[in-house]
Amino acid sequence: MKTARLLHLLLLLQTRQRITTIELAERLEVSRRTVLRDVEALSTAGVPVYAERGRNGGIVLLPGARLNASHLEPPELEVLSVAGLDSAQLERMGLSAAQESAARKIAARQAAAPESPSLLRLADLVLVDSNAWLADSKPAVDVSDLASALRHRRRLRIQYRRSAEKQASTRVVDPYGIVVKSGRWYLIADDQGTGRLFALERLSAYEQLDAPAVLRPDETLRTRWAALKERTERPGRVSVTVRLPANGLDLARRILGTRIHDVSDTENGWCTIVVRYPDIESVRQLLQFGDHIEILTPETARKRISQLAKDLAERHSAPASHC
Numbered sequence: 001m002k003t004a005r006l007l008h009l010l011l012l013l014q015t016r017q018r019i020t021t022i023e024l025a026e027r028l029e030v031s032r033r034t035v036l037r038d039v040e041a042l043s044t045a046g047v048p049v050y051a052e053r054g055r056n057g058g059i060v061l062l063p064g065a066r067l068n069a070s071h072l073e074p075p076e077l078e079v080l081s082v083a084g085l086d087s088a089q090l091e092r093m094g095l096s097a098a099q100e101s102a103a104r105k106i107a108a109r110q111a112a113a114p115e116s117p118s119l120l121r122l123a124d125l126v127l128v129d130s131n132a133w134l135a136d137s138k139p140a141v142d143v144s145d146l147a148s149a150l151r152h153r154r155r156l157r158i159q160y161r162r163s164a165e166k167q168a169s170t171r172v173v174d175p176y177g178i179v180v181k182s183g184r185w186y187l188i189a190d191d192q193g194t195g196r197l198f199a200l201e202r203l204s205a206y207e208q209l210d211a212p213a214v215l216r217p218d219e220t221l222r223t224r225w226a227a228l229k230e231r232t233e234r235p236g237r238v239s240v241t242v243r244l245p246a247n248g249l250d251l252a253r254r255i256l257g258t259r260i261h262d263v264s265d266t267e268n269g270w271c272t273i274v275v276r277y278p279d280i281e282s283v284r285q286l287l288q289f290g291d292h293i294e295i296l297t298p299e300t301a302r303k304r305i306s307q308l309a310k311d312l313a314e315r316h317s318a319p320a321s322h323c
Contacts, residue, residue, distance in 0.1 A: 005030070006038055011104050013049060013061035020058040021051070035059065089130070089180055094144035131183035139185045139200035143178065146187070146206065150175055153213050156189070159205040160198055168204050174213040177221035188224050190216070195228050233258045236278035240286075241296045246271045248292050255288055272296070280304055287312075 005028055012019060012027060021032045028035065039059055042049050048062035090099050149156070156175055161168040173189035173196070180186075185200040216224075239261065244252060246266040253260060256275055264272040277283060283301045286293055287308060295302045 006042060008101075008104065009035070009038055009059075010042070010047070010049075010061075013059065018052075018058050018060045024059055092139070092143040092185075093147060130180065140202065140204050141200060141206060143185060143200065146200075147178055149206070149208050150177055152208065153215075155209040155211045155213050157207045157209055158187075158198065158203055161202045161204065163199075163202070168202075172209070173198070174215055176215065176219070176224045179221070179225050188221060188228065190214070190224075195224055195231075197228055197232070235259065235261055235276040236282070238277045238280060238282075238298075238301075240275045240277060240283055240298070240301045241272060242275060242286065242293055243270055243272050243296055244289065244293045245269060248289070249273075252289070255285075284308055 008028060009024065012024065021035050024035045025032045030038075036051060039049055039051050050060055050062075052058060052060050087096070087099075090096050155172055157170060157172050159168045159170055171191055173187075173191050175187060175189040177188055178185060178200075179188055179197075187198040187200060187203060189196055189198060235258065246269055249263070249271055252273060259275050259277065260273055261276045262274040275286075277285075280300050281304070283295065283305055286295065286305060295305050
């Protein structure tokens, strides 16, 4: 599109003020003759740009000229509205090209703004990576297509496999939108009136229905997500007291997070923490600490972890069976 090319040319000049026609042709992926025609069109329209001939010539933007680089296209505005996504996630949303275009406009505006040359840009000092460590979670459906479908606010018939099941089941849901959390994508929807998180790596297929989505009054994606997040991270009803080395407390905070309810003072190199779980079976998470942890109470938790440890020991006491 010529309009987009002209704007790109202006943004390049606002950043550099003087660029050779050869470089501009390469950056814009057009011929040198097309660049000269574009410059002539801009000059005729009153833009202070001209072609300078000679050995050191090129395309020049008059010093001091200030071009308005704030005219973002709708897709570029969409990119900025989901600025927390990294490059891989933007690609899954189909927004990579718009992100690059918006970045060029922002860079041009920053170059034109007066700023101390000794100050580094914040973008050079702060990097946001929203992927979890060692995560390889890939959605089973096209995220961009799903997001486009959700714009119509219709009910969805989905094929979804719960984590404890081998086969997917069919259900009809009322979707609010998509959330990406620590590198994992989720569909947020009401399932028979109950808010649910559907991990996209286990959502194998979906179909838009003719019926409009039945959403809760005054509820949005953000409010539904806040409620589901609070419900997921809410401390459980079962309190488990454990003892571990004081130097393992940082690891415990990273693994257990908000499940830690209380931490005692260190004594003789050990500390005691209280962990809350929804049920006794959840104590299997504590197996991650190996022999660096001891469950003190309740007795049911001690017995369950003991049984799990015995099962592991028996499984590893003989040569591995090859099925």
